Amino acid sequence: MLAAMGTEPRLRIVRLLLAAHPRGLVVGEIADELGMPGPTLSHHLDKLRTEGLVSVQREGTFLRCTAHTTGLEELLGFLYAECCTRNKAVQPRRVLACCG
Numbered sequence: 001m002l003a004a005m006g007t008e009p010r011l012r013i014v015r016l017l018l019a020a021h022p023r024g025l026v027v028g029e030i031a032d033e034l035g036m037p038g039p040t041l042s043h044h045l046d047k048l049r050t051e052g053l054v055s056v057q058r059e060g061t062f063l064r065c066t067a068h069t070t071g072l073e074e075l076l077g078f079l080y081a082e083c084c085t086r087n088k089a090v091q092p093r094r095v096l097a098c099c100g
Contacts, residue, residue, distance in 0.1 A: 001075045004051035009036065010044050014053060017067040024066030026059070 005011055012034055017024055025033070031041050045065060048054035052071035057064050 001051045001053060001071065004047050004053055005075070007044070009034070009040070010048055013041075013044055013048060013065075014067060014072075017054060017065060018072075021067050021069070024055075024064050026062045026064050028062070030065060 005014065013030060016030060016033055027038075027041065027045070030036070030045075031038055034041070036044075045054060045056065049056055053068055053075070055066045055068045057066075
């Protein structure tokens with residue numbers, strides 16, 4: 001999951017889909033918003049889908065993409081557990097202050 005989120009185009013896609021949550025966006029809307037060619041966008045969406053960060057559903061001739069919030073929660077939970085509870089590298093109250 002970290003590798004999938006580790007590129008700037010994929011991070012931009014996830015941010016855009018989170019902003020459009022829960023309805024999501026069709027692929028053409030994502031391409032237009034990000035100025036990304038179709039084949040490039042397809043490559044990035046496939047990687048995000050494979051890693052459980054984006055869901056894709058067919059609506060007639062369109063593909064609707066949504067942020068897969070369960071996958072994102074798992075990723076955040078892992079980071080929180082590793083950084084804030086297991087080894088205390090980051091104080092939990094500082095993380096909560098960022099989210100609040």
